[in-house]
Amino acid sequence: MILKHFVQGALANNNYLLIDETSKEAVLIDCTDYNPEIKMELDVYKAKLKYILLTHGHFDHILGVENTKKNIGGEIVAPLADKELINHVDTFLYAYGVENVKVPHIDRYITGEDSLSFGDIQIKVLDLPGHTEGGLGYVIEDKLFSGDTIFKESVGRTDLPGGSFEKLKDSIETKVFTLPEDYTIYPGHGPFSTVKHEKENNRFM
Ligand SMILES: [Zn+2]
Known part of the structure; x- marks a missing residue:
């Protein structure tokens, strides 16, 4: 499996492209903007984007999902419990002076009960409420894509709508810290880490 990492947008979000070379299927995790480099990578491996997770x-x-889907395809998959948050992304940004935001269309809403795959690679979905009510983690092979639940030596903020520090702490203790210690954590912002490093060094836990 090939993993490519893109840093995108004003808040330096991590977007991750994973390509299974055998089946030529790929998934994109988080989608800040449409980035033509993602299409170039898919073309290099002659791969097709199956999901935008x-x-x-x-x-x-x-906010990049619709433009990305238009250019390179992929089913847009989002956490069910964040449906309201997504449907009000325009009013949320309007409060910060950003106008004319189009609410993205989501193809499929999922929870930790769902299971997904691309090629022969399983995607285990973890419910990680706390940063938002619906936060999801995706475990693929020995990698956790954690969104804004946990960062290297830090955690996501819990003061925005749907946030709860108690839930965040519980998500990390019961879902993240129970993964094998050598698993790599790929967060929504900033540097990568491992489960072991966070167990020993995360100052919020
Ligand atoms: Zn966030």
């Missing part, structure tokens, strides 16, 4: 409903993770 969103970790949560905050604008900086989701």
Whole structure:
């Protein structure tokens, strides 16, 4: 499996492209903007984008979905419990003076009960409420794509609508810290980490 990392947008979001070379299927995790480099990577491997997987409903993770789908395809998949958040992304941004935001159309809403795959690679979906009510993590092989639940030596903010520090702490303790310690954590912003490093160094836990 090939993993490519793109830093996109004003808040320096991490978007991740994973390509299964065997089946030529790919997934994109979070979608800040449409980035033509993603299409170039898919073309290099002659791969097709199967899913655009969103970790949560905050604008900086989701607003590229329609343009990306228009250019390179992919089913847009988002957390069910963040449906309201996504449907009000325009009013949320309007409060910050950003006008004319189009609410993205989501093809499919999922929870931790759902299971997905691309090629022969399983995608385990984790419910990680706390940063938002619907936050999801995606475990693929020995990698956790954590969204804004956990960062290297830090955690996501919980003061925005739908946030709860108690839930965040519980999500990390019961879903993240129970993964094998050598798993890599790929967060929504900033540097990568491992489960072991966070167990030992995360100052919020
Ligand atoms: Zn967020």
